[in-house]
Amino acid sequence: MSVLFDLDMPKWALFFLPIIKELKKQNVNVIITSRGGEDYSELNKVLDLYKLDYISIGKYGGASLEGKLKASIDRQIKLIEIVKKYNVKVVVSGSVVDINRVAFGLGVKVINFYDMPLKGYNNNLQLALPQIKLSIPLSTKVFKPFVVPTDIYLNLGLVKDQVIEYHFLDPLIWLKDFTPDINYIKKEIPEIDFNKKIIVIREEEFKASYVQNQYPYFYKVIDSLQNLDINLIIIPRYEAAHLKEKFKKAIVLEKKIILQHLLAFSDLFIGGGGTINIEATYFGVPVISTRSFISHYDKFLIDNALMWHSNDKDEILHLTKKLLSKKTTQKAKEVYSKMEVDIDMFVNEIIK
Incomplete structure (x- = not known):
């Protein structure tokens, strides 16, 4: 039996890895x-990593x-x-339009995952993400986290x-067995001064179809923070060169x-993304989300x-x-300890 996993974001490499192994x-x-x-x-850099x-x-x-x-066609x-x-019999993806259209057209079983179907949390389908409209209706099965209502x-x-509902937020599937290593960070980012606070910043995915604008206030925040006596680390969403030029006092990865x-050794995370924001909360790092909307898992x-x-x-x-x-370590343990990852359930639903 052949199963094809089609990936369009780094998140799905991490999410599907334990399922693929099984x-x-x-x-x-x-x-x-x-x-x-x-x-x-x-994406390819993560797959190589x-x-x-x-x-x-x-x-x-x-x-x-x-x-x-044009790229999709x-x-x-x-x-x-x-x-x-x-001779693929099943395709699995994070609701990637390309493979959904191909598999459905060829009569191949389509299994989709997605934890953010709407640009909001009020269940208004007018706020459905474009790729959701073009993928979910073609599904044989859909897996969704407990925070997203089935009615959508x-x-x-x-x-x-x-x-099919699962009882955890997506990053837990790869974080539950992860052990942070401070020596790894000291080796990879030697510029960090561990005697100072660490603030990590990530841009919103402003080129994505569900994002309307690139907001200038975000970069004004970075400009103000780089004057503090801290480690300010920027994770580029796309190109790094312009960030290095603009924010010379920050560490741009x-x-x-x-x-x-x-993330595990940071003191604060400020981000316009989704998955990495959740990851930071798992480690008890306070997160300020600057995304242009609040999703179900954000809420x-x-x-x-x-x-x-x-x-x-x-603000x-x-x-x-x-x-x-103000680390949120204890609260994070309370919240995430109630979640359960069941790899066997996913595998059985994929192959049956």
Whole structure:
């Protein structure tokens, strides 16, 4: 039996890795494809970092809608040949439009995962992400975390038997067995002064189809923070060069490292992303989310006092001073200890 995992973001490499390992133990032929062209190298760098074999197909398409569309059409044509070549029976993805369209068109079983179907948490389908509209309705099965209501998927055309709930936030699948190593960070980022506080910052994925604008206040926050007597570390979302030029007092990461080690020893995380924000909360690091909307899992973390949200420069700076010395380690243990990862459940649902 051949199962194809199609990846479009680094997160899915981490999420699917334990599932892939278990499938291989059961002699399932696993093929991994990535959307990691020259215009978006982050995914392939992560796959290389974790020594995963993969086939890189197509490219991201850039920030424009036309560019994304043309890249998607070209990639679908190439994926058709891969599915046929390996006689794929099941495709698994984080709701990647390309492979969903190809698999559905070829009559191949489609299994989707996605923890953020809407740009918000009020279950308004008008806020559904573009890729969700183009993928979820084609699903044979959908897996979703407990924080996302089932009704969203039912309103997208599925029935209850197709929607399978799991009882954890996505990063727990790779963090539950992770052991932070401070020596790894000392080696990879020797510029860090561990006698000072560490603030880590990540941009929003502003080229993504679900993000409307790149907000200037975010960079004004960085400009203010770099004058503090701290370690200010910026994780670029895309290119690093302009960040190094603009923020000369900050440490701008240019090479791919295992970021979880850094997060574990940070004092505060400020980010416009999703997955990495959750990861930081797992380690008891206070998180200020600067994303342009609040997702279902953001709302869960905010309600549990592990995350704060703001799109205002002055408020973010105020929260920074307030939270910089207030680790949330105990609260994080309480919240995450109630979650359970069941790899066998995923594997059984994929192959049955």
